[in-house]
Amino acid sequence: MIIKKILLKRVLVSDNSCMILSMENKKATIKDVASHSLVSIKTVSRVINNEYGVSKITKSNLFIFIKALDYNPNKAAQGLRSKKSFLIGLVYDNPDKFYLSDIQSGVLETCAKNGFSVVLFPCNHKEKDLTEKLIEFAKRTNLDGLIPTISHTDMKELVKNLQLEIPLCVVSPGLLTSNPLCVSSDDFKATYSMTCHLIKQGHKEIGFIKGHKDHGAIESDLRKVGIRTKIDDRNIRPGTKHYDWEIKGVPIRLEIGPIFASNDAMAAGVMKAAHKAKINIPNDISLVGFDNSPTASQAWPSITTIAQPIKEMASSAAQILIDNISNKSEKKNINKTFDSDIVVRIDGQK
Amino acid sequence: MIIKKILLKRVLVSDNSCMILSMENKKATIKDVASHSLVSIKTVSRVINNEYGVSKITKSNLFIFIKALDYNPNKAAQGLRSKKSFLIGLVYDNPDKFYLSDIQSGVLETCAKNGFSVVLFPCNHKEKDLTEKLIEFAKRTNLDGLIPTISHTDMKELVKNLQLEIPLCVVSPGLLTSNPLCVSSDDFKATYSMTCHLIKQGHKEIGFIKGHKDHGAIESDLRKVGIRTKIDDRNIRPGTKHYDWEIKGVPIRLEIGPIFASNDAMAAGVMKAAHKAKINIPNDISLVGFDNSPTASQAWPSITTIAQPIKEMASSAAQILIDNISNKSEKKNINKTFDSDIVVRIDGQK
DNA sequence: TGATACAATGACAACGATATCTATTCTAAA
DNA sequence: TTTAGAATAGATATCGTTGTCATTGTATCA
Incomplete structure (x- = not known):
């Protein structure tokens, strides 16, 4: 036989x-x-x-x-039969290029490992009907899942509506708990420790600069809370002194003391203003940033800042999403939080 | 009936x-x-x-x-039947993030317009068997075409071998004529005009700093040729004075005069060194860069630099490639060249 | 021994489009 | 009229996989 x-x-x-x-x-x-x-x-x-x-x-x-x-x-045949596309959309709105680059490589590596490809979707969060456009895009491209990143001021509403149509895993700066699948960094903890760092250096007053209101307003606020809490905690006053400068023609009133900028680009702006005003950094005032962008290390003096494990976060988000799509994980709610690190730079000190 | x-x-x-x-x-x-x-x-x-x-x-x-x-x-069904994937690979090796970002959005927009998606392939140009890996990647992902960008020192060999397997359109800084489909920027013309700009300001001696030898060596050389030609042209001497500084612990001998850095990151390095050495820029020496990266505008003083139309180049490359794949263009050789612009910044001048 | 369960495997349809080949309709000239 | 040929439309096979359901072989149990 x-x-x-x-x-x-x-x-x-x-x-x-x-x-x-x-x-x-x-x-x-x-x-x-x-x-x-x-x-x-x-x-x-x-x-x-x-x-x-x-x-x-x-x-x-x-x-x-x-x-x-x-x-x-053959991916096409597999996709046709199993109704999958093996494509994951990465949604972003004009973030810091370095941030984007890290996000991308994290998502990319993980997707590649799992046989998925990444399709990019840059968009303007202020655009009308963004939700509809995203849904349309996801349908047209036949995406299996979506990874929204910064920055969508009204992200909560957007995410809620998107979720009904397609699996999501959000990469979020700061803590967001409303999404079933979410990876975030603990900005509160980071700014809190940074504030501790400043206080340890003997500062009694701390100024904070928010980023542009159209970009990362959420992060700025969350970051501020971290400082504020520490300030309240230790009876330190928030910064009250100020001087005026401008960015792209828009006048800005700058609180001074030691200054905590909500991102490195803002910190670089402060440095520029300080140079013009003949204020020496770090001897006259302290300055710290947020993001650990190359700007922070390239500037003179280089800027103490906070580094988020962006790539790891992105990678983790992709894995969570893929597991969810493939039904490999039974959990319906995953909220993973990463800690950030302080990067202390002292090359300009007396 | x-x-x-x-x-x-x-x-x-x-x-x-x-x-x-x-x-x-x-x-x-x-x-x-x-x-x-x-x-x-x-x-x-x-x-x-x-x-x-x-x-x-x-x-x-x-x-x-x-x-x-x-x-x-349904793309999967179309792809299965017509043996196309509607995917284009974007190959890059750790370039400047801003450069990458522009390349990406250019390629992205054009591909989206034509119903194609973009798959990213970051890689190390020094990797052994890169050609084989790229071919393997292209086959596995079933790519319809490939857009190689910077920076592959041995790109000529690589491109030649890749071409045999898959349609290519190369985005190249500087002029490269050996590829059937190619988009490039005229770095020679740009550095030549920049040198003219420096000469017009009365300088008689010009220093040039090459980038790191592993990154963009080709560009640096081509950029240098632009200066050199102008220098020879006008009987200007190349810079001979120097002082020593270091980057990441490696000592560097810096020729001074006015300084032409091969990219903005190098220019930022020079500024840092100058700050340390109490040399005032731009009053003691002039400094210009290349790339028009945010570093150049965020620095104080901000740096005069050269801006390539990167996004347009990338967009054009994608269109040429797609036309070629779709047999819409009968031309077998397309070599499109773009001009760069000088961005003059003067906020630090006396 | 026969019934039963379960692991291992296979036959065949289906996914949604395009390619190939064939059929119909329309137009203009003989 | 008739008819050639262009313009238009359709029937059916096919791409390379996976889903569904059926079948085989083997070990276990009563």
């Missing part, structure tokens, strides 16, 4: 695929692997999808043929 | 798709559009692919149904 079966199969092989050795330029399909390994295409499918119900022997045997034939599953 | 036909079709409609109005949550397929519009699916296919052989009336009628049913062709 067994012999008969094998013979039967060998005939099949010679019918369909003995020519394959001479068709070297054509890509191997699941059919080729199946006929060479003398199993059905379904069994091959089971192996490449790591499904249950294939014996160890068959499996290891198949892996040999898969390798030998240089077989790669 | 005509009546008979229509009746027949109406029956078909009620068989297959009158329910569609109540199946609102399901995506419309080409079949739905066909049955609603009383034409064959092939005709719908002709319309969405802008093929020859459909009357204007049928066409405009179809568009109405396509819109009404919110029909979007």
